[in-house]
Amino acid sequence: FLSDLPFENKQIVASRKADNLSGGRSSILLPLSTALAPAAEFLDEKTDGWALTYADLRPESEFTTTGQAFLATNIAYAVAGFVLSSQGEALLGFMTEIVSVASFCYHYTQLQQPYNRTDDNTVKLALMVDYILASSSILIGLIYLLQDQTLPLDGLASSALGITCLLCCWRWEKGLPYIAWHSLWHLFSAYSAYSIGICHVAS
Numbered sequence: 001f002l003s004d005l006p007f008e009n010k011q012i013v014a015s016r017k018a019d020n021l022s023g024g025r026s027s028i029l030l031p032l033s034t035a036l037a038p039a040a041e042f043l044d045e046k047t048d049g050w051a052l053t054y055a056d057l058r059p060e061s062e063f064t065t066t067g068q069a070f071l072a073t074n075i076a077y078a079v080a081g082f083v084l085s086s087q088g089e090a091l092l093g094f095m096t097e098i099v100s101v102a103s104f105c106y107h108y109t110q111l112q113q114p115y116n117r118t119d120d121n122t123v124k125l126a127l128m129v130d131y132i133l134a135s136s137s138i139l140i141g142l143i144y145l146l147q148d149q150t151l152p153l154d155g156l157a158s159s160a161l162g163i164t165c166l167l168c169c170w171r172w173e174k175g176l177p178y179i180a181w182h183s184l185w186h187l188f189s190a191y192s193a194y195s196i197g198i199c200h201v202a203s
Contacts, residue, residue: 052124052127055173056174057178058114058175059175061112061115062112073186076190077193080197081097084194089198092193102134109126141192144196145196150199158189162184162192165185
């Protein structure tokens with residue numbers, strides 16, 4: 001029935017639903033939050049609080065076309081992971097698919113937070129999970145490169161472009177510029193994972 005409501009009323013209904021579900025969500029997230037607390041504290045201490053900060057994406061939200069298009073770029077990870085798994089690269093394929101879920105959840109909460117549809121700690125928890133899974137996937141890719149002694153040029157070029165876009169996200173860390181640069185990071189890094197994984201299967 002949300003589709004029949006004006007945008008402002010959608011926000012009100014979503015906010016009320018979030019309030020009703022917050023108790024159940026808290027009971028689910030608490031053990032995960034407790035388990036990741038030492039790592040979060042370490043990151044906070046070593047980066048003076050920078051590592052777990054996140055961009056304010058207003059005026060976009062999970063209801064706007066731009067916000068939804070941003071979330072949709074995570075499909076690139078799911079597609080890359082599925083193709084890798086179907087080609088026999090189970091480990092990197094599986095991790096890339098899991099990254100698609102973690103990244104979607106993080107950016108969904110990031111889009112919600114400015115409108116009080118989720119709290120700051122939930123976004124930071126989602127960001128921490130995204131960090132862990134993305135870093136694990138990148139580590140697997142680096143190990144494959146070292147093992148195979150083969151450098152897929154398209155994958156390396158895509159990696160370089162992706163890192164450039166990620167750096168631009170940290171330079172322009174608000175609204176549409178962040179969304180544009182970070183969407184490109186999703187696309188380039190997903191292709192990098194695909195290229196490195198396919199090269200590993202072929203070696």
